Amino acid sequence: MSKSCEQCVDSSEHATEQNQSINILNNTYGIPVVSLVLLILGLAFSFFELSFFSPIIAFIWLGITYIIIGAPVLLKSAKLIAKGKIYNEFVLMSVATIGAFIIGSYAEGVAVMLFYVVGELFQDLAVKNAKKSIESLLKIQEEEATVLENDTTITMHPKKVKIGQVILVKPGQNVPLDGELVSLEANFNTAALTGESTPEYKQKAEVVYAGSVSLEKPVKIKVNRDFEDTKLSKIFKMVQDAAGRKAKTQLLINRLAKVYTPIVFWMAIAVVVLPFFFLGSDYVFQTWFQRALIFLVISCPCALVISIPLGYFGGIGAGSRNGILFKGSNFLDLMTKVDTVVMDKTGTLTKGIFEVQEVHADGVEKELLLELIALLEANSTHPIAKAIVSYTNIKNSTLKTTNVEEISGHGLVGKVGEYNVLAGNSKLLDKYNIAYNSDLHSKGQTLILIAINHIYAGYIAVADALKDDALEAVKRLSSLKIKETIILSGDKQEVVDTIAKELGIQKAIGGLLPEEKILEVDKLKKEGRIVAFVGDGINDAPVITLADVGIAMGGLGSDAAVETADIVIQTDQPSKVATAIAIGVAAKKIIWQNISLALGVKILVLILGTVGLATMWAAVIADVGVALLAILNSVRIQRMNF
Template sequence: MFKENKKRSQVHNHGHKDHKKHSMDDGHDHSHDEINFDEQEATLGFKDFLPGIISFIIMITGIVMDQLEISFFQGFLRFSWYLVAYLYVGLSVIIKAYKSILKGEVFNEFFLMSIATIGAFAIGEYSEGVAVMLFYFVGELFQEAAANKAKSSIQALLDIRSDETTVIRNGEAIVVDPKEVETDEIIRIKVGEKVSLDGVLLSKEAAFDTAALTGESKPDTKRTGESVLAGMINLNTVCEVRVTAAYADTKLSQILTMIQDATAKKSKTQLFITRFAKIYTPIVVLLATILTFAPALFVENYVFQDWLYRGLVFLVISCPCALVISVPLGYFGGIGLASRNGILFKGSNYLDVMTEIDTVVMDKTGTLTKGVFTVQEVNPKNYSQEELLVFAASLEEHSTHPIATAITAYVKKLYPNNSFEAKEIEEIAGHGLKGTIDGKTILAGNAKLLDKFGITYPDEVKDIVESIVLVGINQTYAGYITVADEIKDDSKEAIEQLHAMGIKTVMLSGDKTSIVDKVAKELNIDTAFGNLLPDDKVRHVEELKKQGRKIAFTGDGINDAPVLALSDAGLAMGGLGSDAAIETADIVIQNDQPSRIPLAIRISKKTRKVVIQNITLAIGVKVIVLALGALGEANLWAAIFADVGVSLIAILNSVRIQFSRIK
């Protein structure tokens, strides 16, 4: 009917494992190294509309000549005139119907359109036959345009992968295909260039645009040793990156594979509509046949041509195009809208699941908090803040514990030129560190460490919730430093939005209960539990499910994978999250923002609302016009509206999702 210009983008498959019920059972062979994603042109050109324009001009001219009752415009000439108009838009449909029949697929829209319009010609209703096919042709063009719009955000993601990269080999910078670069090699990223592979930054500092991965357009400044991901754009300075993942294993490749798979993973509604159309179509063909011939048995003045016309009207009206086209298009639009906001649904079925969620269960560290320890409070006694911090850091720099690392980094940033050399360092397991600095005996650790050495300290420190490091100098209490994980900027907003939706919030964490309770109180979370092992989290979720609750669990660590698999919808934080969590989850939040959880629910509900609107509109109008057609009160023009008109309305309604601004 119209030329389909397609470009092929190749997406590496990183070898998903069957971690969960949602593994992509779509009939595709995921064992190959690459997946081909066929993408139509983003816009339709004049040549695509040309057959319809020509057909329309010929048809209108014919109708005018009919109305003027021009003498020579009759018989074979009149038939031929309308036939030319018909073939411009209908020939490809007839060919598709013929090929489908050869494959054993008889009852589809091509068959219905062909038999109805050929029948119209057979009873002399030439203009109506052309009109049916012409409007069907226009509807197909609108469908293509709508599908291209829905796919545009996904195509944008496909286009962000680099075709070449600069690698440093033997002291020379050479341009190669990113697939040829091995891990631990060094690549150079120019200003304005896309990062082609995951790695760690070797340069002192560089700013990157991460919008393609996270949906956030603000620059992200990276420093030496921090992770840089494929798809980021270097903004301000030439930098060098040591590669940590092969081309097929980059975060970007994983994202693209998720989206590729999502387009094939159908929702229950989509599957129902597909099955419905396969059963519904042969039934309406049978009913149209009965409507045409059965009246001959009991109608006195039976006129075959009249009843054939009613049967043809019935066929055109009954075509399930609006359902078959608009329902998957609506879900596809929802996936596209979500991906533009940094939310990756692994299938349209999870859009349906998210509309039913009434309880959101969350991990704490890395989900509601940043997952990075920072110094919160410094409380010296008989020493200055600087002395306390420098003494503590001089010991702690010899430990790899996250709390020790946090204190060391904090002090180096605050006092870069002030440090002591610690000697005779001794690590006391479960207690802390002991050492000698500038002739002084220094202790840095928990309360048990000071108890061990008989140093008294204020009772108030026992009531401190955060992780605390007590410092002793020469057998005297010198103060304390508290270290805690920071709450993410939008965590409170996320909880407020969930509560506004009537959704219950639960936090499950392996952290100590006092810290968990403090975070829960600050964020106003309904229920919180601490000191949990992975199997404890599973037990809590199972108990909630026994209460009949629909659960979405959000986590980021490998220990969250079992709960992600158990929940109705598993959401993984894709920036900081472990590979196990990301692969097990149904939905990935690429920018690690908790506020994306309620946003995912809102997108799902909007998508579902549009799909239900389309189904209601299509079935409602068809039932009414089918009844009128059977009674002889509807002609082919009414049938055109019930089929093509309703299809167009449903398609345009689906496209609305793509233009939505959901906050």
């Protein structure tokens, strides 16, 4: 993949545009192979001093070879010069190789161009390899949807399907749109979205996401989101946007390239001109011109500016393969600096799947209490509300629910039939000055306090289980030298303390409203901490935005949390936070290895070339060798286990 030195760190879209400039060459490996054979034959004829291989024949033979391999580069160079853009690698390579022909170094000129092109082919191969895990997402987006209408089927593009229409998905087919399952039950492979290989069992009315693969039998799904609003479409957008958000290292190299390239040109001219004023009659133009050409060849910063974005792109690809979406390479860098990880509890460390453990009625019939609370909670999407509705299983109530209000961090208020019902935490009852037994103990469970007609009427105790990898997540973060892992939750302090004790977390604060979570994270930032916040709910969106790195659980998480986050964990596994840090560390290490290698070797050969101790061949080998080593080093991240 070819880019101008000034723009080697541009977005992947721009890189593709640049690549098209020499696509005639890169569409096949045949031209480089033919050119290599012709070059080797020319060198052999010259070495054995065959009579027919006169200087003129050598010039024609190697000149044709040069045109075959270098035509696309020369053409691109001419177009850029016509636009006044002379400080780029195309012009640099053209000047160096044409100069080699001028001084009679035909083979060297061909070799420079040939190995430059071979290096480009390796770069293209490396980028393709790095993009594989991201491009796999593109293959799961269906371009056809089968819509059921009046017992007939109509095939159309998913963009044309309207919300409320029912689609038919056959076994082995990718689900084209988000929707609710109409069939009684079904199994889906969600590996492309979550990285989880175990099939996911769904029952009627449960949500099925685009990109899931239907298993075993045809299923019907009622569409509930437009094509552009599906989770899959949003994942694509995140990946596409990621390429345009550059890390500081990339931006540094981008600025350096803009200054570096013109300096190299003028220094090469200085290598030719300045010795004339100091050597007098001992000055030999051809000698110093050759040294200037060597200077140009070795100074091309391809290895430097290609391997850096390739390293970041490889990191983003490795993240995608592990179910982690980085919304920009800058967040790969920032994750390596995080010293404090703050986590929400419900849906982040716990499964977010609550079960009712106990129902206690005080001064009211238990059946009436359950009916009222179920009808009220049916207006909320909170996991606890869903657990209560599922437990009560109220189907034939004649009571109507009106004036329902969900107070963030408190609970629900509304009218059910003739009853004014409140359901939430102690803060809700305190807000409405309702007396209750303050000595209630939940034993690590969450208590939903209930009031009917402004009188305390009892409670429902629910519990939530830890995610399978929650303990592993905390241990891995500790091994990565994270200073502190903290839980901030809206749940009761007693419940939060129970979870923290199980996980070995020292600091856990419960009973927090969304704005209070913001205050806690702000305090940490003012202490000089680099804070990553991990959450999943819509109430976490503000604090996700405030944190240095906002991380959202993308599988079960709300759209607001996912859209405001910098990193999205599609698998909903908290242990992936440590994986994201490990990927960032690996990418950063590889990138700085490449920078050190490229600069070190180039400076050494530049000095040797200027004083006449390095030949054109040494320049070619050093330039191509460093580029290949940097590329091979960059693609290592794709084979690492995190």
